[in-house]
Amino acid sequence: MSLINPLTATQQAPGQPQQANAISPQTAQAATQSSAASATNTEQTSTGNPFLDGLRLPEENPIPEPNSQELTQEDFFSLLSQQLSMQDPFKPVENDQMIQQMASFSTVDGISKLNEEIINLNALTSSSQALQASGLVGQKVLIPSDTAHISTEDPSMKGIISTPSPIESITVRIEDEKGQLITTYNVDGSAGGNIDVSWDGLDKNGEPVAEGNYTFKASGKVDGTSEELPVSTYAHVTSVSLGTAATGAILNLRGVGGIKISDVLAVSET
Template sequence: MSIYSDIGLNTSSSKNSTSSTSSSSKTGSDSLSQADFMKLLTTQLSYQDPTKPVDNVEMVSQMAQISSLSGITSLNNTLNTMSSSMTSSQALMASSLVGQTALVNSSSGYVTSGNTLSGIVPTEADGATDLTLSIVNSAGEVVRQYTSSGSVTGDIPFTWDGKDSNGTAVASGDYKVKANGLVKGVSQDLTPQLYGQVESVTLGNTTTPTTVALQGLGSYQLGQLLEISK
């Protein structure tokens, strides 16, 4: 009888004697659980030498290890639960985005013949005067141009009907929106932002961000969406 046999552990000396029955016995784990560790500690106390009792400092240290193990296990369980909850919430949010309209920092996109292209031109707090909006095809040709006299401030919305200056629907293809205006009396190029309909959402993970596919504009990370509306 030994301290190891009391808690169900076999020593090397007893291994040979039990080899004949090992095939019918259940294989034990190579690692100790918290319950095993506690059982080992209490058995150790029962077998201590009365003339050399276990040091109190060592006892406290072992108890602290048990407490740390319990805390880490609880923390891991909590993090796993939070991760599952966040994934479910993200999936629910992502599914609700399909069909919505999102605004992104892009001045070009693919336009199907007969469709429109809309967005805004940010003019910041200083505003702009004599604003010019040009629609340019992939060959660099201006197919439509809009002008506005006077002063404008803030986000200026626009919608291109997909037609050239003669009122004819343009061919399907890539088109770029260019804007220019006078800011404090100085000519300055402004950067338009475009709206696109959400076609699909690809859920990410710990290493890959969630991406949103916008009609005619491509894919964007969820954090790159400036605005979402119906």
């Protein structure tokens, strides 16, 4: 029995014409798709018209990453190494100069880190201050302003007149936002110092005034001369804002606006 080599069995017999290798349908389809893709890519990259090809935007336009302009400790030591390698061997850098450079860089780096910690501390302080100031919501605070707000919830105004010396009689005028006189009356200032003043929100005819901002104006005779006296008023705190590290917590007052908590003169329950 003889063995047949599979490789030699597939060879053509002598004298028969050589046949081409058969190509499967899958191989032909893959080749067609590859040719079509190659043609499509060629069409996308070139139109055959130099002018149009020049107007075509590049398919890939990578944006370089922004380089940090801040020198790090590694950059410093790299520059120091370059300085040492390129120094004049006859005039080398003194040890004290090198130590001074390293100390200066360490100082700058420490100051930068300290600034970051201070910023974080300021933010924490502002949040803590705003949390403490939230206890003032719903109360009245005395502010260095002669203007207060009349509303349905609070139809009256209260304030304090500051006098340099005892004054027998102080004239109080109430004006609206346009500066028109609403009413006038007198208060006793013989005690001197801070004199409490209030207004019931009624005009000279005894009618309630409209909602809005009104101003206390006070005057009296000081050493025989009539002078305007400073007036502070109470305002209702409606909410508290965080503010910034420079301003601190901000108290939002009804009808008046915002004021820094550091500008508050006094706090009243009513």
